Amino acid sequence: MTLDHKRLGLMYLWSIIAMMFLGGAFVMLIRAELFSPGEDFVSADTFNQLFTLHGSIMVFLVIIPSIPAALGNFVLPLMLGAKDVAFPKLNRMSYHLYVMGAIFFVASMLATGLDTGWTFYAPYSTSESPAHRAILFAVFGAFVLGFSSIFTGLNFLVTIHKMRPPGMTWFKMPLFLWAIYATSIIQILATPVIGITLLLVAVERMLEIGIFNPALGGDPVLFQHMFWFYSHPAVYIMLLPAMGVMSELISTYSRKSIFGYRYIALSSVAIAVVSFVVWGHHMYVSGQSVLVSVLFSAITFFVAVPSAVKVFNWIATLYKGSIRLTSSMIYGLAIIWLFGIGGLTGLWLAALETDIHLHDTYFVVSHFHFVMVGSAIMAFLGGIHHWWPKFYGTMLNEKVSLWGASLLFLGFNLTFLPQFIAGTQGMPRRYFDYAERFEGYNQISTVGAFLMGFSMLLIVANFLRSIRSGKPAPANPWGAVTLEWNTAPIPDPHNFDDAPVVGDPYDLSIFKWDEAEGGYVPTRPVPGLPYIALPNADSTESQH
Amino acid sequence: MTESSATSHVHDEHVAHHFDDAAQQFETGKLGIWTFLLTEVLFFSGLFVVYSTLRNNNPEVFAYAAQFLDTKLGFLNTCVLLLSSFTFALGVRNAMLGQTKALGINLVITFLCAAGFMGIKYQEYSHKYHEGLLWSGSEHSVFKANLDDVHPEIRAHSSVWGDAQKLTPEFRHEIGQFFAIYFCLTGLHGIHVLLGMILIAWLLMRNARGDFGPNNFNAVDFGALYWHLVDLIWIFLFPLLYLIA
Amino acid sequence: MxxxxxxxxxxxxxxxxxxxxxxxxxxxxxxxxxxxxxxxxxxxxxxxxxxxxxxxxxxxxxxxxxxxxxxxxxxxxxxxxxxxxxxxxxxxxxxxxxxxxxxxxxxTPPPDAYEIHAQGRKWSWNFTYPDGTESSVLHLPLGKAVRVNLASSDVLHSLFVPAFRVKMDVVPGRYEQLWFTPTMLGEFDVYCAEYCGTNHSAMITTAVVHSQEDFDAWLSEAGDFMTKLSPIEAGERVFASKGCAACHSVAGVAGIGPALNGRFGQERKLSDGSSVTFDANYVRESLLDPTAKIADGFQPIMPTFQGQLDDDKMRVLVEYLKSLQ
Structure with a gap:
């Protein structure tokens, strides 16, 4: 089997998309059930299993690996001008672990009964839930996936440290690499803790050691601390790479150097560091001491600052640019708004007083979907559209891409904006049945969710069509200057014949759109630029 | 893969295609193994957090329960592991100098020490099991909140049964926590020793093949780093579990 | 516009x-x-x-x-x-x-706050007042600071009253509390906000805010229902206040647990294949040691009521079950 990081990246890509459809199918059933109060399609038990599988598959098998493992694997060594990641065999093993984790989750699904929620809160998960085998499968699955994630992070961290080409200093790295670097730190330091925590859950189920079970003298709140010690930083494992993709998209399609490069780069690291000490904001009403809550609340507000700095810098990058609304750019701009909403709604949840009412309601559900889906998944899709020409050497149908992006944006807002109101009105999360007064919000949500489902089908159909019959892609269809665009239309297995020449990764003035050529052409002779943009008779831009 | 023909560098056989030279390969591997060890530290630290939280919840229970651990065997095991770390370190030096035979001997001693450690650990575990010094959920535990729940066999054989009867039910209820974390910590550490033994066996095999020499000792060096960490973790475990009373 | x-x-x-x-x-x-x-x-x-x-x-x-x-x-x-x-x-x-x-x-609740004990269990709430009166509905006096002490019999729950903007997790093995002063007469939803298994979304009750006089009247009426009401009516009250209806229907529909009407005096098939007569002793055993004899086709998940029901309450409960056809 291959050791090529690009092949592995694509294998991740399709595995993740497959898992996304599985997790998505579950949520379609959930939304159908919630269209009206009472039992409509599934029983309460089935419903509980559906949201558990939806949550754990989307978190562990889709969003966490999405950008780092799929796009990161494909793009990172290319951006670094390297021939591969530092440890290709370890990289392949990460993928095998990912597949093994997926098999565990499918086994858990087939064993039926996994009903703990993706949070596996004790003592329900350790002693009360009847789903013994399903929980063990799921816990081992998450454990294995943790190691897949750790090894990917380790590989990327070492690659970035040791395999940069001559001339690429830290502050000449593309921001995507900074983001992946910060992500790797979290993956390496936080993931082992969830590993050992889930292992304890498994041991507790099998042997009744009772570390988390109060009936045996254990401490259930300790579980929550250990769980969130990983799972809050994990939010940034999902989000930081998305921010990295954003920086590439916004700069490329504005044809302007990214504004405030150093601030964006360092804010990624700041977020990674601070993310380790905010986990207690998930636990204001869990019974932790008020002093602890106060400290966590204060630090949580500070983690908002570097995120805000990034948003302002992206907007400033647009200023005086030459903006093209390609599908990737539509994703980029959508993320500025959606992440804006996701981030700002976090303020209510970080504030000690307002969180008490909103905690564990649909307000929280909507908040984290704005961040997980509205930002992370949208960036994943935006990144796929951006880098797709390198994947298979073919272009996507831009019209279909634009429709997909727009419908997804519309469906997303329809789904999740009403959930904020359902939440402030008091609808708790993980509810199979609800009071009449919440029906309106849920109906809009369900319609939106099905629209999202449809747009995802459209987006992936577009991918498949491109592989079968897409127009051949030029080497550099977007006129971008990071090193991955300085390769053959389909990069060679060894990536580069000669060590690439490193310049400013955001000096977009090197290329200029040429109407006659229908593509980007160099504006001046550039050393070490073997793959100039090839003339492309029918442009894929859906301009004017 | 067709890398070697396409690259412009002249590679020596020990350097993988994607590295420029042996030095870069060594540096990269070194950073990789250190990062991995950091992961391992965090992995164990999760259990150390559990230990300190549970200890903090019931300090007097933990102080009392520590007396049931065999300090002498624990100390012996500490010495065995220290010796094994020393011989492994000597082995790294042997590998660097190309002393294949000495490397083989040192690795064998390291392996035997590891096996000895596991043997002593087995002694301790089986003693605990026979005495019923287990977590409270185990049916063989001598410490049950309700004395009627104690297994008749344990009542008959365990030398701790007399002590257990004198304790309050609450105290007996909590004491299982100590043995739960004891078995988790030493068990996870034991698994790492076993993995280390597989690693040493693999190194021995490669050494027999004549793989190691002054130009290629990375695997021995990195294996030794892992082994030192396993040793170091035990150095923390021993006082935390056996000595603090 | x-x-x-x-x-x-x-x-x-x-x-x-x-x-x-x-x-x-x-x-x-x-x-x-x-x-x-x-x-x-x-x-x-x-x-x-x-x-x-x-x-x-x-x-x-x-x-x-x-x-x-x-x-x-x-x-x-x-x-x-x-x-x-x-x-x-x-x-x-x-x-x-x-x-x-x-x-x-x-x-910090005011020192003179009125104290109510709330017990969460799968999947119902039980509120105990200072005089020992129990209710499955949270009755509150208007304008008086109320402190609710929270305990759980099994897993995590969370007491959530949207209209009061209060929420607190109920953690097994320890006591938590929350407090507030109701400022409006009426009936408000009480939810469980921490996922607790199958019927999490049905772990709902009502908070009723009375004027002080109405509250006192309710409390004295509810307090001595054992003496004032007939055994069957009193049993019905106990059945409601202990939240039995969360799992046991009295209209012949099997829920989480078996329906209880028309059962008394009948032979009951058990999960181990044997059978038992549904009599006062069986009811008593099922309340104190619920997993001892499991009705065929159901899970052993009922929490124990050991220490929560005295002999009198168990007696009227049996009378009530007898009366159900």
């Missing part, structure tokens, strides 16, 4: 009846909490409007059809970076302080 009509509706501070964002404001804590909510709403609304407006404006103004070439502009500016780092930091610190003060005000 829709906006001018919608905006006042959305942004207006809530009156007692609730509105676009919130259910009724029915406790003292709700007033403070909502006020901070709206403060953050205005502030973040302003920021969001700026973000949306500038992105739209830039995309329109610098679209490549208008600007085929990017125009020279600085790519970094320390002053502006510092401004947009420091200004949000100050605002965020201020919001933190506001939330912190609100949280401090919630921390």
């Amino acid at each position: 829709i906006l001018p009509t919608l905006l006042p509706l959305i942004l207006q501070q809530q009156d007692g009846e609730g509105g676009f964002f919130f259910p009724p404001v029915a406790s003292d804590l709700a007033i403070a909490s909502d006020s901070l909510f709206f403060t953050i709403l205005y502030l973040s609304g302003l920021f969001f409007a700026i973000i949306v407006f500038t992105t739209l404006y830039f995309v329109w103004k610098y679209h490549h059809t208008k600007c085929p070439e990017p125009q020279p502009s600085p790519v970094h500016n320390n002053t502006i970076e510092i401004i947009w780092t420091v200004v949000p930091t100050i605002l965020l610190a201020w919001i933190f302080m506001e939330g912190f003060e609100g949280c401090l005000a919630r921390k």
Whole structure:
């Protein structure tokens, strides 16, 4: 089997998309059930299993690996001008672990009964839930996936440290690499803790050691601390790479150097560091001491600052640019708004007083979907559209891409904006049945969710069509200057014949759109630029 | 893969295609193994957090329960592991100098020490099991909140049964926590020793093949780093579990 | 225009009846909490409007059809970076302080607060009053500080009353508390907000806020129902207050547990294949040691009522079950 990081990246890509459809199918059933109060399609038990599988598959098998493992694997060594990641065999093993984790989750699904929620809160998960085998499968699955994630992070961290080409200093790295670097730190330091925590859950189920079970003298709140010690930083494992993709998209399609490069780069690291000490904001009403809550609340507000700095810098990058609304750019701009909403709604949840009412309601559900889906998944899709020409050497149908992006944006807002109101009105999360007064919000949500489902089908159909019959892609269809665009239309297995020449990764003035050529052409002779943009008779831009 | 023909560098056989030279390969591997060890530290630290939280919840229970651990065997095991770390370190030096035979001997001693450690650990575990010094959920535990729940066999054989009867039910209820974390910590550490033994066996095999020499000792060096960490973790475990009373 | 009509509706501070964002404001804590909510709403609304407006404006103004070439502009500016780092930091610190003060005000209940014990179990609530009266509905006196002590019989639960803006996890093995002063007469929803298994979303009851006189009347009536009511009616009251109906139907529909009507005196098939007569002793054993004999086709998940039902209550409960056809 291959050791090529690009092949592995694509294998991740399709595995993740497959898992996304599985997790998505579950949520379609959930939304159908919630269209009206009472039992409509599934029983309460089935419903509980559906949201558990939806949550754990989307978190562990889709969003966490999405950008780092799929796009990161494909793009990172290319951006670094390297021939591969530092440890290709370890990289392949990460993928095998990912597949093994997926098999565990499918086994858990087939064993039926996994009903703990993706949070596996004790003592329900350790002693009360009847789903013994399903929980063990799921816990081992998450454990294995943790190691897949750790090894990917380790590989990327070492690659970035040791395999940069001559001339690429830290502050000449593309921001995507900074983001992946910060992500790797979290993956390496936080993931082992969830590993050992889930292992304890498994041991507790099998042997009744009772570390988390109060009936045996254990401490259930300790579980929550250990769980969130990983799972809050994990939010940034999902989000930081998305921010990295954003920086590439916004700069490329504005044809302007990214504004405030150093601030964006360092804010990624700041977020990674601070993310380790905010986990207690998930636990204001869990019974932790008020002093602890106060400290966590204060630090949580500070983690908002570097995120805000990034948003302002992206907007400033647009200023005086030459903006093209390609599908990737539509994703980029959508993320500025959606992440804006996701981030700002976090303020209510970080504030000690307002969180008490909103905690564990649909307000929280909507908040984290704005961040997980509205930002992370949208960036994943935006990144796929951006880098797709390198994947298979073919272009996507831009019209279909634009429709997909727009419908997804519309469906997303329809789904999740009403959930904020359902939440402030008091609808708790993980509810199979609800009071009449919440029906309106849920109906809009369900319609939106099905629209999202449809747009995802459209987006992936577009991918498949491109592989079968897409127009051949030029080497550099977007006129971008990071090193991955300085390769053959389909990069060679060894990536580069000669060590690439490193310049400013955001000096977009090197290329200029040429109407006659229908593509980007160099504006001046550039050393070490073997793959100039090839003339492309029918442009894929859906301009004017 | 067709890398070697396409690259412009002249590679020596020990350097993988994607590295420029042996030095870069060594540096990269070194950073990789250190990062991995950091992961391992965090992995164990999760259990150390559990230990300190549970200890903090019931300090007097933990102080009392520590007396049931065999300090002498624990100390012996500490010495065995220290010796094994020393011989492994000597082995790294042997590998660097190309002393294949000495490397083989040192690795064998390291392996035997590891096996000895596991043997002593087995002694301790089986003693605990026979005495019923287990977590409270185990049916063989001598410490049950309700004395009627104690297994008749344990009542008959365990030398701790007399002590257990004198304790309050609450105290007996909590004491299982100590043995739960004891078995988790030493068990996870034991698994790492076993993995280390597989690693040493693999190194021995490669050494027999004549793989190691002054130009290629990375695997021995990195294996030794892992082994030192396993040793170091035990150095923390021993006082935390056996000595603090 | 829709906006001018919608905006006042959305942004207006809530009156007692609730509105676009919130259910009724029915406790003292709700007033403070909502006020901070709206403060953050205005502030973040302003920021969001700026973000949306500038992105739209830039995309329109610098679209490549208008600007085929990017125009020279600085790519970094320390002053502006510092401004947009420091200004949000100050605002965020201020919001933190506001939330912190609100949280401090919630921390310590007044010493003379009226105490109610709440027991959460899968999947019902049980409230015990200082005189020992029990109820599955949370009855409260208007205008009096109430402290609710929380305990769980099995897994995590969370007591959530949206109208009061209070929520607290109920953790097995320890006691938690919350307190508030009801400021509005009426009936309000009480939810479980921490996932607790199959019937999590059915672990619902009502908070009824009475005037002080009505509350006293309810308490004295509920307090001595054992002597005032007939055994069957008293048994029905116990059945309701212990939340039995969460799992056991009395209308012949099997739920989480078997239906209990028409059972008394009948032979009952058990999960181990044997059978048992559904009599007073079986009821008693099932309450004290629920997993000893499991009805065929059901899971051994009923919590024990050991220490929660005295002999009298068990006697009337048996009378009630006898009466169900």
